[in-house]
Amino acid sequence: MTLPLFFFYVFSTIAVISALMVISSRNPVHSVLFLILCFVNSAGIFMLAGAEFLALILIVVYVGAVAVLFLFVVMMLDVDFAGLRHGMLQYAPIGVIVGLILLVELLLVAGGFAIAPDIASSSVVPINPGIDNTRALGQVLYTRYVFVFQGAGAVLLVAMIGAIVLTLRHKQGVKRQDAGVQANRRVEDAMEVVKVKSGEGLRG
């Protein structure tokens, strides 16, 4: 057994156990925390496979941003989880079907490598082994797949704008701060120095 293999077993064992805990723990916040543990360990496996860029992007995007939003929602929603658990059997068949499809697809991918190992080298864009994988990814993404890449970005942007439009409410009568107006405010506009004669007042 070599050191990378040892680490692979450590990471994958923790990942599988925490994935099981995600669906079996009673407290939804614990579920999300186990999901995060699972993500971090998958990042470790990516790292062992030599894909250090993917590993760190997985942590930055999924753990650092997406899972934080999950945690937010789970912490703030007062969902009756016992009630949700009640109707679980109803959804079980769909879950089993989706799981089976995923399993078959994974077997196809893994089987492809096992049956014909040269399939990896027959990819459309041969990757130069001399450069590190950040550069290699960039060279492929921004040359051959630039339109697909930009298209994916545009789809995400549109989705984001959609979410903002759906939740945006313009409340009437709310006082808002306008930093520009504040900064441009001068003493002359805001204050008036008046000489008041005693006993008369301003209007008098």
Place this chain on the structure above:
Amino acid sequence: MDFVVTALDYLLGIPLFGWGTQVGFIYKGLLFLVALLILTAYILLADRKIWAAVQIRRGPNVVGPFGLLQSFADLLKFVFKEPVIPAGADKIVFLLAPFITALLSLSAWVVIPIDAGWALANINVGILYIFAISSLGVYGVIMGGWASNSKYPFLGALRSAAQMVSYEVSIGFVIITVLLCVGSLNLSDIVIAQREMGLATSLGVPWLTFLNWFWLPLFPMFVIFLISARAETNRPPFDLPEAESELVAGFMVEYSSTPYLLFMLGEYIAIIMMCAMTTILFLGGWTSPIDLPPFNWVPGAVWFLLKVCAVFFMFAMVKAFVPRYRYDQLMRIGWKTFLPLSLVSVIVLAFILQLTGWGWHGGVA
């Protein structure tokens, strides 16, 4: 059992006794850790002293000469007190949160190059590693706030999480501008690029190294980074998660003794980390400001430490004299000012670099 030998050699190898092939990682790591903790103790003291000096007070001056041992006395005080865990708290998550905070802020230091070749791990994606680790820092805060099962910590945690996530975006874009100029994600490469190219080199006076550093060509990004770093580490004027006038102490309300100490430690180490990041990205890391004899006799590690301390002095001064922001104001400058500014400058800079051919190109071209 091949891997046990490899692992032992990597962790505990001592060339001194003829066993193993390299200096063990554990020794280097422990040395680094002790140095970092002592630095943190004195940075904490400096913070309090500077704050006191601005307010014409004396600050801590009782324990040891000039209060030099104050941080250690505080450490003992925290450790010997009884940790109180609220009855309604989720015990495991409650105790896990400060550990995660301290562990993450310490682990980011692994890739920081103190001097040429002095990084514990000189990895190719160093800056991405730091970015990933600091994006995890928000979990300590959220977990602590949620597990306390109390109102103020929860509100503090929500605020803090929103704040850290928002400012991470602009910090990310600022880092991208630096990476565009360097063409490498390796932290040592970023420093070397600042030594080898820049204004001084193009003017024909390469010994004026401080003109080469990125603070000059990327000055707006430098300012954005300094301000975002404060928001990211929950420092005043952006210390809303622990705004004592509204939230008592934010997410730390229910913490006492050693868990509280770990939160404090994690926070201060993250602050020093941000100072080190500023030094590496914009102030030339370990390179001396003027590459002439009296200056370049000083070891690079000393320059690095001096720069970190100088940046921290700015952090401390800002804490002392800038009033706290309101929450909506904080979000406004994050999303409406810094994000568009840094995004536009990434695009503009990319165009400029493409048209002029300037940049270090990863040291290849």
